[in-house]
Amino acid sequence: MRLYLLARNPTDSVTEGFLPAAARLGLGVTVLTDQPEAHLRIYPDIEILGCDVRDFRAVITRIATHHPPDAVFTNSDHLQIQTALAADFFGLPAKSWQAALRAKDKAHMRRHLAATGADTVWSTELAAGQDPAGLTGSDVPYPCVVKPRDGVASEDVVLVERPEELLTRCKEIQARRPEAALVVEEYLAGELYTLETLGDARTRHVLGGFHTELSPPPYFVEERMTFVAAHPEPVVAQVLAQLDRLGVGFGACHTEFVAHEGRARIIEVNYRAVGDQCDLLLAELLGIPLFEHILRIHLGEPSPPADLGARTDGAARLEYPRATSAGTLTAAPAAADLLVDGVKLRYRPLRPVGERHELHHSNRDHLGVLRATGTDQETVDRTVAGFLAAQSWEITR
Known part of the structure; x- marks a missing residue:
């Protein structure tokens, strides 16, 4: 079976998540991308074809003149509409392109939620x-x-x-x-959370979510994500109702919302799996083949009807050390895998030492990501704090 995976720049979700999952499923993979050299450097054994993936007509032509497709998939925010149109063209399982557009276009999302009576902002x-x-x-x-x-x-x-x-x-x-x-x-007041969902045309699973802590205003840089196994049921119901109005439900979805005085209001809908290594952490923490589940749905297989068999005793946190000034990164910790007091720590640098960057006031300022998983949140938090206190990131202007 042939999977066409659309991508722009390489991401950890694809490199460490979806490509290994496709191999475990025995799929042949063709990556379509407008940045082929960047992908070839990371996985030279995968078939990679250059294509203007921002143009659904170019995507359809590239596929039509190559191997017959069994699935067309992307985990890119930028390519959901093109992928939905291409998959539908070939008669393959697909997200609604209209729903993908409502999710991607924040103005359309607000208009549609208001027009359907779901929420007015x-x-x-x-x-x-x-x-x-x-x-x-x-x-x-x-x-x-x-x-x-x-x-x-x-x-x-x-x-x-x-x-x-x-x-x-x-x-x-x-x-x-x-x-x-x-x-x-x-501005929508409240604590910021995420809801992670997985579904097909009949079934939707809620995988939990995260509590997101941001940098001080006026910017909104993610600094910390703490796993939430189950949000309050009324909050989840409100978010799912808004997703239903948007037509969102096929495959993976990462929804950001604020909760304030019992009311849940969507900030944005990312019609894909959660990124920034949260998806890698989620698969490990829940003990489920998350990436295989997502690909199987796009291959036309039904989602498990009831229980995914996910673990329920996990605690987790992600930390994103970030630059607070422009300059050259002159010192930073190397990648590390540790087990401390029963907590599994994985640190991965996101910027190489010696590279200069401007300050973007966005997630592009992240210097690295620390993933921590265990079974007790206090122990996880204490272990993360200890690890970070022992590290140093130095930027020279």
Whole structure:
């Protein structure tokens, strides 16, 4: 059987998750990507074809002139719509391209949730190049959030307190991204969480989620993720109801939401498996073949109807040491795998020593990721704190 996997830049989810899972399932894999050299350096034994994966017509043509497909899949935020259209073209199991668009396009998501009565958030859209001065006469609620309509990884997402600041922030982002449309929306108060789901056309499994801790405002950089085995049932019900209104449910989905005074409100929907090594941690912590489950669904196999057989005694945390200034990374810990007081620690650097970076105020500032799993949260937290206290990351301006 042949799996076509669409990708842009290489990711840990693909390298350590989906490609090994495809091998265990006995699948032939063809990677379609607009960055073939980057992928060839990491897995030279996989068939990799250059393709403008941002264009669904190019994807369909590349597949049609190569091996017959049994599944077309991506875990990229940027390529869900193209993948859905290509899979549907070949009559293969696929996400609804309309649902993929609603998830990717944050303005469409807000409009659709409001139109269906699921949730109404004050929101407006600035087209690429549109003068933000027009916002000064509108009823923008403050504080508000400005973000790219199709953005990822908290890039150029910023909290704004005053009208003059709104104009400044919009112009700054437009200067960096002249082709990007922007969304301005009310700030939603509450603790930030995620809900991780897996489903097919009939069954949806809730895999738990994470409590996300962010950098201080005005930016929204993820610093820490703590596993939550089960959110309160009313909260889960509210999030799932909103996903249903969006038409989201096939395959994996990573949903970010805030919970405040019993009310759950979606921040964004990432119609893919959770990234930043959370998916690798989730598979290990739950003791399930998560990546195989996802691929099987895209091959047309039904999701297990009831219990996935996941462990329920796990505790986990991820930490993302980050740069707080621009400069060259001159010292940092190496990769490490440790077992301390029953807690399994895996540290992986995300930026090589000697490389210079500007400060992005996003997840691109992460210097490394520490995954910790055990059976007691206090022990996990204490072990993580001890490991981080013993390390040093040095940046020279």
